[in-house]
Amino acid sequence: MNIGKSVVIKGELNGSEDLTIEGHVEGTIQLRDHVLTIGPNGRIKAQVFAKAVIVLGEVTGNVTASDKVDIRDNGSVDGDIVSPRVAIAEGAHFRGSVDMQRKGAPAAKGDAKAEAKAEAKTAGTAPAAAAAAQPAAAGQRA
């Protein structure tokens, strides 16, 4: 389904099919099991809940997706994103927070220890780095 350029919606938008918005929506958008696409002309000031959200236009508000948020080139999001997968293209604008809901990171902790061990064994990346690999505070504070 499409919401065209000239359409302005204020309020709550619920749906049970994929939706593309090219117009303006203010309020709340809920497409829990479906894909929401904000087209290049779409302007959204809303809390968004969907399975997947593809942004080519502008979104101001928090975006929650159970699968993926994809901000394409020239797409813009001002708000907080909660989604297990987030893709942000090179020319996209984003301001806010990203929470990928990955609770706990035992592997990462293991990696950190391995990294620390490797760090101890590794020599400097560059000769200058080795020479200067000491706190700047040491001897350089006036």
Place this chain on the structure above:
Amino acid sequence: MGLLDRLNTRKTESHPAARAAEAAPIRPTKALKKFLTSLTQRESPVLLDLGPVVGSNVSFFGEQLGCKIFVEDIYAEIERHAKQDALEKLPEALAKRFAQADGAVDGILCWDIVDYLSRPAASALATQLMRVLRPDGALLAFFGTVAPPPVPRYTKYIVADESSLVYRDADATRGRQPVLVNRDILKLFDGLRVADSFLLQHNVREILFRKPAA
């Protein structure tokens, strides 16, 4: 110029991969690994990224490290003020910009933002960063060590892996400011201690700051 030199020159000039590498060279980083180690010691670390949003960095920190990431593109703020010829208002804007609570952030990627700021703006930013960083949190910052280039450019830092970054340059309205000496850097972040400092061959000093534990 000999034949081999000419062939080499032509090869370098014409090869798209070589041109791309020149435009976005991969540079070593020593401090990033230590910064990552500090982050991974936390269960669900909160990260504040002051650079322009980079999709692969968001994936790296979000998916691989489980960070909650706040993206605050300070370059864009500088650009906006520079284009409006209102750089004198930047310190005030930076002082008001960060909505995070005191001590709410585990790590800050400051990149080389400070090099682009006037002293009052840098001071306003540093004050906010020291406020939002939790005790024992880490802040990674880069500082140029040679005079800034005549053409204003800024750099997008893309994490290639824990030991290397892609430096992708882009046009800027406001370029780097005169180089900060160590004394000025330490004064700017006087609420933090220098945990590690690396002077790299490509004229960048990487400093990993830590906030003293309460």
